[in-house]
Amino acid sequence: MRVIQRYFTSEITRSVLFALAAFLALFAFFEMMGQLEQVGRNGYKLQQAVFYVLMGLPGNVYELMPTAVLIGTIYTLSQLAARSEFTIMRVSSMSTGMAAKVLLRIGVGFAVLTIVFGELIAPKASEWAEKLKLQAQGASMSSQFRSGMWAKDVIKDKGLEGNVTGSRFINIQTVQPDGRIEGVKLYELDTDFHMARMVTAKDGMYEGNHQWVLNEVVQSDFTGGGNRKITEPVKTVKIPQMKLVSEVTPEILSVLFADPDRMSAYDLLAYTKHLEANNQRTDRYEIAFWKKIVYPLSIFVMLALALPFAYLHFRAGGVSLKIFTGIMIGVCFQLINSLFSHLGLLNTWPAFMTAALPSLLFMALAIGALWWVERT
Structure with missing residues:
Protein backbone atom coordinates (compact mmCIF):
# COMPACT_ATOMS: atom_id res chain seq x y z
CA MET A 1 0.00 0.00 0.00
CA ARG A 2 2.91 2.35 0.58
CA VAL A 3 3.91 2.14 -3.07
CA ILE A 4 0.30 2.77 -4.17
CA GLN A 5 0.03 5.66 -1.69
CA ARG A 6 3.15 7.35 -3.04
CA TYR A 7 2.06 6.76 -6.63
CA PHE A 8 -1.41 8.19 -6.09
CA THR A 9 -0.02 11.13 -4.12
CA SER A 10 2.48 12.15 -6.79
CA GLU A 11 0.04 11.76 -9.68
CA ILE A 12 -2.88 13.53 -7.99
CA THR A 13 -0.71 16.34 -6.60
CA ARG A 14 0.72 17.03 -10.05
CA SER A 15 -2.73 17.11 -11.64
CA VAL A 16 -4.24 19.29 -8.90
CA LEU A 17 -1.44 21.84 -9.10
CA PHE A 18 -1.80 21.99 -12.88
CA ALA A 19 -5.58 22.53 -12.61
CA LEU A 20 -5.08 25.16 -9.91
CA ALA A 21 -2.47 27.00 -11.99
CA ALA A 22 -4.81 27.02 -14.99
CA PHE A 23 -7.66 28.47 -12.91
CA LEU A 24 -5.40 31.08 -11.32
CA ALA A 25 -4.11 32.20 -14.72
CA LEU A 26 -7.69 32.56 -15.97
CA PHE A 27 -8.86 34.50 -12.92
CA ALA A 28 -5.76 36.72 -12.97
CA PHE A 29 -6.36 37.53 -16.64
CA PHE A 30 -9.94 38.68 -16.03
CA GLU A 31 -8.95 40.61 -12.91
CA MET A 32 -6.15 42.32 -14.81
CA MET A 33 -8.60 43.34 -17.53
CA GLY A 34 -10.70 45.01 -14.86
CA GLN A 35 -7.71 46.81 -13.34
CA LEU A 36 -6.47 48.13 -16.69
CA GLU A 37 -9.53 50.34 -16.89
CA GLN A 38 -8.30 52.19 -13.78
CA VAL A 39 -4.63 52.45 -14.76
CA GLY A 40 -3.62 56.06 -15.34
CA ARG A 41 -6.31 57.48 -13.08
CA ASN A 42 -5.19 59.35 -9.95
CA GLY A 43 -1.62 58.10 -10.26
CA TYR A 44 -2.54 54.40 -10.45
CA LYS A 45 0.29 52.74 -12.43
CA LEU A 46 0.51 49.48 -14.36
CA GLN A 47 3.02 47.89 -11.96
CA GLN A 48 0.72 48.67 -9.04
CA ALA A 49 -2.18 47.05 -10.87
CA VAL A 50 -0.06 43.94 -11.48
CA PHE A 51 0.88 43.81 -7.79
CA TYR A 52 -2.78 44.21 -6.82
CA VAL A 53 -3.74 41.25 -9.02
CA LEU A 54 -0.90 39.11 -7.65
CA MET A 55 -1.92 39.88 -4.07
CA GLY A 56 -5.40 38.65 -4.89
CA LEU A 57 -4.17 35.22 -6.01
CA PRO A 58 -3.90 33.71 -2.49
CA GLY A 59 -7.60 34.38 -2.00
CA ASN A 60 -8.31 32.67 -5.32
CA VAL A 61 -6.19 29.68 -4.24
CA TYR A 62 -8.34 29.32 -1.13
CA GLU A 63 -11.60 29.54 -3.06
CA LEU A 64 -10.54 27.31 -5.95
CA MET A 65 -8.72 24.58 -4.04
CA PRO A 66 -11.73 22.19 -3.68
CA THR A 67 -12.58 22.51 -7.38
CA ALA A 68 -8.95 22.01 -8.39
CA VAL A 69 -8.72 18.93 -6.16
CA LEU A 70 -11.89 17.52 -7.73
CA ILE A 71 -10.73 18.07 -11.33
CA GLY A 72 -7.15 16.93 -10.68
CA THR A 73 -8.30 13.76 -8.93
CA ILE A 74 -10.86 12.95 -11.63
CA TYR A 75 -8.20 13.37 -14.30
CA THR A 76 -5.73 11.12 -12.48
CA LEU A 77 -8.27 8.40 -11.71
CA SER A 78 -9.63 8.54 -15.25
CA GLN A 79 -6.13 8.10 -16.65
CA LEU A 80 -5.50 5.16 -14.34
CA ALA A 81 -8.80 3.62 -15.43
CA ALA A 82 -8.08 4.19 -19.12
CA ARG A 83 -4.69 2.46 -18.77
CA SER A 84 -6.33 -0.36 -16.76
CA GLU A 85 -3.99 0.39 -13.85
CA PHE A 86 -6.89 0.87 -11.47
CA THR A 87 -8.38 -2.46 -12.59
CA ILE A 88 -5.07 -4.22 -11.84
CA MET A 89 -5.01 -2.62 -8.39
CA ARG A 90 -8.55 -3.86 -7.73
CA VAL A 91 -7.64 -7.37 -8.86
CA SER A 92 -4.67 -7.15 -6.49
CA SER A 93 -7.14 -6.91 -3.57
CA MET A 94 -7.47 -3.12 -3.33
CA SER A 95 -11.06 -2.51 -2.20
CA THR A 96 -13.08 0.67 -2.50
CA GLY A 97 -12.48 1.32 1.19
CA MET A 98 -8.73 1.05 0.72
CA ALA A 99 -8.85 3.43 -2.25
CA ALA A 100 -10.88 5.87 -0.16
CA LYS A 101 -8.25 5.73 2.62
CA VAL A 102 -5.52 6.50 0.09
CA LEU A 103 -7.44 9.57 -1.12
CA LEU A 104 -8.21 10.55 2.49
CA ARG A 105 -4.51 10.73 3.33
CA ILE A 106 -3.88 12.85 0.24
CA GLY A 107 -6.77 15.12 1.20
CA VAL A 108 -5.21 15.92 4.58
CA GLY A 109 -2.35 17.75 2.87
CA PHE A 110 -4.65 19.76 0.62
CA ALA A 111 -6.93 20.59 3.57
CA VAL A 112 -3.97 21.92 5.57
CA LEU A 113 -2.85 23.96 2.56
CA THR A 114 -6.37 25.40 2.26
CA ILE A 115 -6.34 26.40 5.94
CA VAL A 116 -2.93 28.06 5.61
CA PHE A 117 -4.08 30.15 2.64
CA GLY A 118 -7.47 30.96 4.16
CA GLU A 119 -6.23 31.89 7.62
CA LEU A 120 -2.74 33.32 7.13
CA ILE A 121 -1.87 34.29 3.58
CA ALA A 122 -5.06 35.43 1.81
CA PRO A 123 -6.38 37.88 4.48
CA LYS A 124 -3.03 39.67 4.78
CA ALA A 125 -2.45 39.73 1.03
CA SER A 126 -5.91 41.20 0.41
CA GLU A 127 -5.32 43.86 3.07
CA TRP A 128 -1.95 44.85 1.58
CA ALA A 129 -3.45 44.98 -1.90
CA GLU A 130 -6.26 47.31 -0.84
CA LYS A 131 -3.90 49.60 1.07
CA LEU A 132 -1.52 49.78 -1.89
CA LYS A 133 -4.33 50.65 -4.26
CA LEU A 134 -5.70 53.35 -1.98
CA GLN A 135 -2.25 54.88 -1.47
CA ALA A 136 -1.56 54.81 -5.20
CA GLN A 137 -4.84 56.55 -5.96
CA GLY A 138 -4.54 58.96 -3.03
CA ALA A 139 -7.90 57.74 -1.79
CA SER A 140 -9.26 56.78 1.62
CA MET A 141 -11.70 54.24 2.93
CA SER A 142 -15.22 55.32 3.77
CA SER A 143 -18.52 53.56 4.14
CA GLN A 144 -21.43 53.73 1.75
CA PHE A 145 -23.33 56.01 4.16
CA ARG A 146 -23.12 59.77 3.76
CA SER A 147 -22.56 60.11 7.50
CA GLY A 148 -19.49 57.85 7.39
CA THR A 249 -9.44 48.85 17.13
CA PRO A 250 -8.13 49.27 13.56
CA GLU A 251 -8.80 45.56 13.04
CA ILE A 252 -12.47 46.06 13.89
CA LEU A 253 -12.68 49.12 11.64
CA SER A 254 -11.14 47.19 8.76
CA VAL A 255 -13.88 44.58 9.13
CA LEU A 256 -16.45 47.23 8.20
CA PHE A 257 -14.92 47.36 4.69
CA ALA A 258 -13.79 43.75 4.32
CA ASP A 259 -15.69 40.94 2.68
CA PRO A 260 -16.41 38.40 5.47
CA ASP A 261 -15.52 35.56 3.08
CA ARG A 262 -11.99 36.98 2.73
CA MET A 263 -11.45 37.34 6.49
CA SER A 264 -9.76 34.76 8.71
CA ALA A 265 -11.77 32.68 11.16
CA TYR A 266 -9.89 34.36 14.03
CA ASP A 267 -10.90 37.86 12.90
CA LEU A 268 -14.49 36.74 12.31
CA LEU A 269 -14.70 35.23 15.80
CA ALA A 270 -13.24 38.37 17.41
CA TYR A 271 -15.63 40.68 15.56
CA THR A 272 -18.61 38.42 16.33
CA LYS A 273 -17.79 38.63 20.04
CA HIS A 274 -17.57 42.43 19.74
CA LEU A 275 -21.01 42.57 18.11
CA GLU A 276 -22.49 40.26 20.73
CA ALA A 277 -21.07 42.41 23.54
CA ASN A 278 -22.84 45.42 22.01
CA ASN A 279 -26.14 43.60 21.35
CA GLN A 280 -25.77 43.78 17.56
CA ARG A 281 -26.71 41.20 14.95
CA THR A 282 -24.03 38.64 14.20
CA ASP A 283 -25.77 36.35 11.66
CA ARG A 284 -23.65 37.27 8.65
CA TYR A 285 -20.34 36.90 10.47
CA GLU A 286 -21.36 33.68 12.24
CA ILE A 287 -22.20 32.09 8.88
CA ALA A 288 -18.88 33.28 7.43
CA PHE A 289 -17.05 31.90 10.48
CA TRP A 290 -18.58 28.43 10.19
CA LYS A 291 -17.94 28.45 6.44
CA LYS A 292 -14.26 29.00 7.24
CA ILE A 293 -14.34 26.01 9.59
CA VAL A 294 -16.25 23.72 7.21
CA TYR A 295 -14.67 24.77 3.88
CA PRO A 296 -11.37 22.81 4.27
CA LEU A 297 -13.45 19.68 4.90
CA SER A 298 -14.97 20.09 1.44
CA ILE A 299 -11.62 18.81 0.11
CA PHE A 300 -12.60 15.35 1.35
CA VAL A 301 -16.06 15.73 -0.19
CA MET A 302 -14.47 16.50 -3.57
CA LEU A 303 -12.18 13.47 -3.30
CA ALA A 304 -15.19 11.28 -2.49
CA LEU A 305 -16.98 12.66 -5.55
CA ALA A 306 -13.96 11.91 -7.74
CA LEU A 307 -13.57 8.28 -6.66
CA PRO A 308 -16.55 6.87 -8.66
CA PHE A 309 -14.95 8.13 -11.89
CA ALA A 310 -12.28 5.44 -11.51
CA TYR A 311 -14.96 2.79 -12.03
CA LEU A 312 -16.41 4.26 -15.23
CA HIS A 313 -13.78 3.21 -17.79
CA PHE A 314 -16.11 0.67 -19.44
CA ARG A 315 -19.25 2.75 -19.29
CA ALA A 316 -18.22 6.32 -20.00
CA GLY A 317 -16.64 8.42 -22.70
CA GLY A 318 -13.17 9.90 -22.80
CA VAL A 319 -11.21 11.70 -20.12
CA SER A 320 -12.31 15.09 -21.46
CA LEU A 321 -15.98 14.27 -20.74
CA LYS A 322 -15.13 13.30 -17.17
CA ILE A 323 -13.13 16.49 -16.65
CA PHE A 324 -16.01 18.55 -18.01
CA THR A 325 -18.33 16.75 -15.58
CA GLY A 326 -15.92 17.54 -12.76
CA ILE A 327 -15.87 21.22 -13.70
CA MET A 328 -19.68 21.31 -13.65
CA ILE A 329 -19.78 19.62 -10.25
CA GLY A 330 -17.24 22.09 -8.89
CA VAL A 331 -19.16 25.08 -10.25
CA CYS A 332 -22.41 23.71 -8.80
CA PHE A 333 -20.75 23.26 -5.41
CA GLN A 334 -19.52 26.87 -5.37
CA LEU A 335 -22.93 28.19 -6.46
CA ILE A 336 -24.86 26.14 -3.91
CA ASN A 337 -22.39 27.06 -1.17
CA SER A 338 -22.92 30.76 -1.91
CA LEU A 339 -26.68 30.30 -2.31
CA PHE A 340 -27.05 28.65 1.09
CA SER A 341 -25.14 31.52 2.73
CA HIS A 342 -27.74 33.99 1.45
CA LEU A 343 -30.68 31.70 2.21
CA GLY A 344 -29.42 31.10 5.74
CA LEU A 345 -29.04 34.84 6.29
CA LEU A 346 -32.53 35.61 4.96
CA ASN A 347 -34.27 32.78 6.82
CA THR A 348 -32.16 33.01 10.01
CA TRP A 349 -31.07 29.37 9.79
CA PRO A 350 -28.49 28.15 12.32
CA ALA A 351 -25.06 29.27 11.15
CA PHE A 352 -23.44 25.82 11.39
CA MET A 353 -26.24 24.15 9.43
CA THR A 354 -26.08 26.84 6.74
CA ALA A 355 -22.33 26.32 6.32
CA ALA A 356 -22.31 22.51 6.51
CA LEU A 357 -25.41 21.60 4.51
CA PRO A 358 -23.88 22.00 0.98
CA SER A 359 -20.96 19.73 1.89
CA LEU A 360 -23.31 17.18 3.44
CA LEU A 361 -25.47 17.17 0.30
CA PHE A 362 -22.50 16.58 -1.99
CA MET A 363 -21.12 13.92 0.35
CA ALA A 364 -24.47 12.11 0.13
CA LEU A 365 -24.19 12.40 -3.67
CA ALA A 366 -20.70 10.88 -3.56
CA ILE A 367 -21.84 7.97 -1.38
CA GLY A 368 -24.78 7.34 -3.71
CA ALA A 369 -22.50 7.37 -6.76
CA LEU A 370 -20.09 4.88 -5.14
CA TRP A 371 -22.97 2.59 -4.25
CA TRP A 372 -24.23 2.75 -7.85
CA VAL A 373 -20.90 2.02 -9.54
CA GLU A 374 -20.21 -0.93 -7.23
CA ARG A 375 -23.61 -2.48 -7.89
CA THR A 376 -23.58 -2.04 -11.68
Missing part, protein backbone atom coordinates in the same frame (compact mmCIF):
# COMPACT_ATOMS: atom_id res chain seq x y z
CA MET A 149 -18.96 54.60 9.27
CA TRP A 150 -20.47 53.76 12.64
CA ALA A 151 -19.26 51.55 15.47
CA LYS A 152 -20.46 50.94 19.01
CA ASP A 153 -18.76 49.93 22.24
CA VAL A 154 -19.41 50.08 25.97
CA ILE A 155 -17.93 52.51 28.50
CA LYS A 156 -16.44 51.02 31.68
CA ASP A 157 -15.22 52.81 34.76
CA LYS A 158 -11.73 51.25 34.50
CA GLY A 159 -11.14 51.52 30.79
CA LEU A 160 -11.58 48.02 29.40
CA GLU A 161 -12.52 46.52 32.77
CA GLY A 162 -14.85 47.29 35.62
CA ASN A 163 -18.52 48.14 35.71
CA VAL A 164 -20.38 49.35 32.63
CA THR A 165 -21.23 53.04 32.99
CA GLY A 166 -22.72 53.65 29.57
CA SER A 167 -22.37 53.11 25.84
CA ARG A 168 -20.56 54.97 23.08
CA PHE A 169 -21.43 55.43 19.41
CA ILE A 170 -18.45 56.23 17.20
CA ASN A 171 -18.81 58.00 13.87
CA ILE A 172 -15.79 58.25 11.53
CA GLN A 173 -15.87 59.99 8.19
CA THR A 174 -12.78 58.45 6.58
CA VAL A 175 -9.97 56.01 7.37
CA GLN A 176 -6.68 56.71 5.63
CA PRO A 177 -4.49 53.85 4.30
CA ASP A 178 -1.94 54.55 7.07
CA GLY A 179 -4.61 53.90 9.72
CA ARG A 180 -5.34 57.54 10.59
CA ILE A 181 -9.01 58.32 11.18
CA GLU A 182 -10.53 61.69 10.26
CA GLY A 183 -13.76 63.46 11.16
CA VAL A 184 -14.33 61.65 14.46
CA LYS A 185 -17.51 62.07 16.51
CA LEU A 186 -18.27 60.29 19.78
CA TYR A 187 -21.74 60.14 21.32
CA GLU A 188 -21.63 58.84 24.88
CA LEU A 189 -24.80 57.77 26.68
CA ASP A 190 -25.33 56.78 30.31
CA THR A 191 -26.94 53.53 31.46
CA ASP A 192 -30.40 55.09 31.01
CA PHE A 193 -29.52 56.00 27.40
CA HIS A 194 -29.45 59.72 28.09
CA MET A 195 -26.87 61.83 26.28
CA ALA A 196 -23.94 62.42 28.64
CA ARG A 197 -21.16 63.67 26.38
CA MET A 198 -20.38 64.50 22.76
CA VAL A 199 -16.82 64.64 21.46
CA THR A 200 -15.61 65.78 18.06
CA ALA A 201 -12.02 65.50 16.81
CA LYS A 202 -10.28 66.45 13.61
CA ASP A 203 -8.32 63.20 13.40
CA GLY A 204 -6.87 60.41 15.47
CA MET A 205 -4.21 57.69 15.48
CA TYR A 206 -4.10 54.28 17.14
CA GLU A 207 -1.31 53.81 19.69
CA GLY A 208 -1.94 50.17 20.53
CA ASN A 209 -3.38 48.47 23.60
CA HIS A 210 -6.88 49.77 22.74
CA GLN A 211 -5.76 53.42 23.01
CA TRP A 212 -6.42 56.16 20.45
CA VAL A 213 -4.95 59.66 20.42
CA LEU A 214 -7.44 62.26 19.17
CA ASN A 215 -6.31 65.72 17.98
CA GLU A 216 -8.11 69.09 18.06
CA VAL A 217 -10.87 67.83 20.33
CA VAL A 218 -14.08 69.66 21.26
CA GLN A 219 -15.83 68.02 24.22
CA SER A 220 -19.39 68.90 25.28
CA ASP A 221 -20.67 67.56 28.63
CA PHE A 222 -24.40 67.33 29.29
CA THR A 223 -24.77 67.56 33.05
CA GLY A 224 -27.82 66.06 34.67
CA GLY A 225 -28.46 63.41 32.00
CA GLY A 226 -32.17 62.87 31.41
CA ASN A 227 -33.01 65.24 34.29
CA ARG A 228 -31.13 68.14 32.72
CA LYS A 229 -33.24 71.21 32.17
CA ILE A 230 -33.23 72.95 28.83
CA THR A 231 -31.97 76.14 30.48
CA GLU A 232 -28.93 74.41 31.97
CA PRO A 233 -25.77 75.23 30.03
CA VAL A 234 -23.77 72.61 28.16
CA LYS A 235 -20.16 72.63 29.28
CA THR A 236 -17.89 72.76 26.21
CA VAL A 237 -14.10 72.66 26.29
CA LYS A 238 -11.42 72.50 23.62
CA ILE A 239 -8.57 70.04 24.12
CA PRO A 240 -5.49 69.92 21.84
CA GLN A 241 -5.07 66.21 22.35
CA MET A 242 -7.00 63.49 24.17
CA LYS A 243 -6.54 59.78 24.75
CA LEU A 244 -9.47 57.46 24.19
CA VAL A 245 -9.70 53.90 25.52
CA SER A 246 -12.05 51.84 23.37
CA GLU A 247 -12.74 48.25 22.37
CA VAL A 248 -12.82 49.47 18.77
